[in-house]
Amino acid sequence: MSERILIAIAALLAALILGLAFFWSPELPERPLPMAALPPGGDFTLQSSTGPVSLKDYRGKVVLVYFGYTYCPDICPTALAATADGLKQLTAEELTRVAMLFISVDPERDTPARLKDYVEFFHPNIVGVTGSSESLAEIAKRYGVFYARQKVETAGDGYVVDHTSDTYVVGPDGRLLSKISHASPPDQVAAEIRKRLNQP
Amino acid sequence: MKKLSMLITGLTLATGVLAGAADQLSVQDPYVRLAPPNAPATGAFMVIRNGGDKDVKVLKADNPVSRVTELHTHLNEGGVMKMRPVAAIEVKAKGEAVLKPGGLHVMMIDLKAPMKEGDVVPITLTLDDGSTKQVDAKVVRPMAAPAPAPMPMMEHKH
Numbered sequence: 026m027s028e029r030i031l032i033a034i035a036a037l038l039a040a041l042i043l044g045l046a047f048f049w050s051p052e053l054p055e056r057p058l059p060m061a062a063l064p065p066g067g068d069f070t071l072q073s074s075t076g077p078v079s080l081k082d083y084r085g086k087v088v089l090v091y092f093g094y095t096y097c098p099d100i101c102p103t104a105l106a107a108t109a110d111g112l113k114q115l116t117a118e119e120l121t122r123v124a125m126l127f128i129s130v131d132p133e134r135d136t137p138a139r140l141k142d143y144v145e146f147f148h149p150n151i152v153g154v155t156g157s158s159e160s161l162a163e164i165a166k167r168y169g170v171f172y173a174r175q176k177v178e179t180a181g182d183g184y185v186v187d188h189t190s191d192t193y194v195v196g197p198d199g200r201l202l203s204k205i206s207h208a209s210p211p212d213q214v215a216a217e218i219r220k221r222l223n224q225p
Numbered sequence: 226m227k228k229l230s231m232l233i234t235g236l237t238l239a240t241g242v243l244a245g246a247a248d249q250l251s252v253q254d255p256y257v258r259l260a261p262p263n264a265p266a267t268g269a270f271m272v273i274r275n276g277g278d279k280d281v282k283v284l285k286a287d288n289p290v291s292r293v294t295e296l297h298t299h300l301n302e303g304g305v306m307k308m309r310p311v312a313a314i315e316v317k318a319k320g321e322a323v324l325k326p327g328g329l330h331v332m333m334i335d336l337k338a339p340m341k342e343g344d345v346v347p348i349t350l351t352l353d354d355g356s357t358k359q360v361d362a363k364v365v366r367p368m369a370a371p372a373p374a375p376m377p378m379m380e381h382k383h
Contacts, residue, residue, distance in 0.1 A: 098266040098334070099299065100306040102258060103326040106367035142262035147367070171305050187307045207306065208327060211369045 028158075035162060036173045064169035066193065066201025071128060071154035071164075074141040078154050081199055083124045087221045089205075090193040092170045094131035094186050095143045102147075103208050104190050109148035111214025120150060122197075122222055129155040130165065130172045131186050168193055168201070196221055245356020249277030250316065255362035257346050258326070260336060266291070267340075269331040269348055269362050270324045275316040282313040283322070285351040290340065291333035294348075298329045308332075313353070340364045 070079040080088065089108060093101035108125065115123060127144045129135035132155045140153025155161070165172060172188035190207040194217060205217055255271035269288070275281050286294045296314055300307045306327070314329055316322045324330050331348060340346070344364040351357050 095261070095263050096265055098308060098332055099268045099297075099326055099330060100308065102261060102264070102267075102367045107369035110369040139263045143264065146261040175307065177308075177310070185308055187305050189304045190306045191304065208369070
């Protein structure tokens with residue numbers, strides 16, 4: 026029960042921060058800044074159906090990271106289909122240097138086994154991972170991801186999860202390099218991956 | 226006897242609804258997105274055109290494969306995608322309503338059995354005047370939204 030309250034407080038705080046971020050702009054710069062700074066990102070370890078997976082296990086590869094959940098009725102399939110179609114445009118050689126992690130922010134319902142079948146439906150290179158709500162919240166914060174449960178009576182178990190729907194691009198050295206916005210066309214996904222693969 | 230009268234009432238209603246706002250509507254490219262394994266819900270999408278002179282509202286959708294069917298939309302609030310039920314989908318006179326991933330859609334919640342590619346799901350739309358329209362939506366694998374059509378060339382012919 027107290028965990029529920031903590032989650033509720035965390036969600037409230039997150040909403041407040043997000044709200045402030047959007048609406049509170051004491052000094053508008055005269056011109057927009059050249060590029061919004063990327064969140065810090067960084068390493069993490071979560072559970073897959075075959076055991077723990079760390080971001081650093083993929084050093085040398087470009088890693089796409091997406092935060093979602095399997096009960097996601099529309100947004101995740103839309104985003105994953107677009108990204109998977111982008112992956113399908115890569116050559117077999119390029120694909121050996123690309124990985125994708127689907128991080129479920131709904132650990133209550135998403136077991137690693139459940140995630141496995143779900144993600145492989147989209148593309149064999151996608152690995153489904155999840156973890157404790159605390160570790161997920163901490164990772165989400167570092168990646169600038171927002172998610173929050175929302176009560177919807179008819180949804181499975183009575184809730185959906187609102188969430189940001191960008192795909193994060195992590196370079197071969199583990200640094201967060203860019204974001205691919207929700208459901209970008211496959212051409213753009215492939216182009217972004219190639220750009221990062223060929224970066225010195 | 227009671228059953229018979231219900232049947233008659235039903236038939237009368239059915240005849241009645243045939244000549245409703247449904248006749249003004251045409252539906253293009255209806256499809257249901259094949260739900261990934263373990264996903265308990267999926268969406269149906271289509272373009273609903275209204276050829277008539279009166280605005281029409283779709284109040285309800287039904288289908289035999291999911292336990293719950295709702296009309297939904299997505300709100301993108303600062304990058305946070307929020308799916309919410311809507312009371313109605315309006316199709317303006319001589320206009321159209323586009324139901325597509327990330328926007329308005331028919332939500333099929335709690336699927337009774339897994340679907341497979343190529344299945345056809347009959348979806349019944351109920352309109353604000355009580356008339357209904359059945360749409361046969363084919364089940365297709367999730368795909369990226371088609372690239373937007375190239376901008377038409379600006380032509381300056383006089």
